[in-house]
Amino acid sequence: MQHNPTLPLRAGDVLARGVCRHLLSHNFVSVTELVPTRGLRVDVMALGPKGEIWIIECKSSREDFTSDQKWQGYLEWCDRYFWGVDEAFPTDLLPDETGLIIADGYDAEIIRMPDEVRLAGARRKAMVQKFARHAALRAHAARDPAATQ
């Protein structure tokens, strides 16, 4: 779903906005709400200049984090995995081996860069293509709303 501009952003979407802006300053482009495989939907997937794939899950509160039963399922779909949280988030909850981005609605900062666990070539190829199709559909919907309904 495209965000309906008449509705206020949810807390996680605000964080995602700051995260995506910051990623762009690292030359990583991004999409939101991509489905890498059935049953998983990532908050932010980013694509780097050399084809790197990062996933960033945005958590607005302790409860938002502790209720997430699926996050470990995301690890196999990216080279690096991050949490995107605000300054008030209790970051000691987060596993040390995951990345950490502190965000607000306007910008963000990468606090902890996780080790890279590189995708196999075939999966990377499939994910870049999935990313491309997802992004193109969003862009198409934006330039011609009648096309994709």
Next chain:
Amino acid sequence: MQHNPTLPLRAGDVLARGVCRHLLSHNFVSVTELVPTRGLRVDVMALGPKGEIWIIECKSSREDFTSDQKWQGYLEWCDRYFWGVDEAFPTDLLPDETGLIIADGYDAEIIRMPDEVRLAGARRKAMVQKFARHAALRAHAARDPAATQ
């Protein structure tokens, strides 16, 4: 440049809109105005479900076609190359080996499917990634206009 919605579409952009809608019915997603290499800018680049890359140049008149000195340069950046023109266009001007799509602003039809000349693997990989980054930037600008200025 994103289209400024306060300006009327140019004739070529109207054709591109119909072309992109029709391509979607074939499960090809598309972007506009992608630059495959310095000095070239394609009207429509489409990405198929198996990674196929098509280029469609939209021509609104005989003059628009005859003044295009660059189109043969597009052939090496796609698997199939098409012209997108309206019903009134003198299609006998167009080389037989190129594809033909007749379009208006609302839809289109593939009249002649050109032979496929498949991209080499490395170039396809690079083009899918370029397509992904282009589409993601457009989608990002749509969801957060402040991010990409």
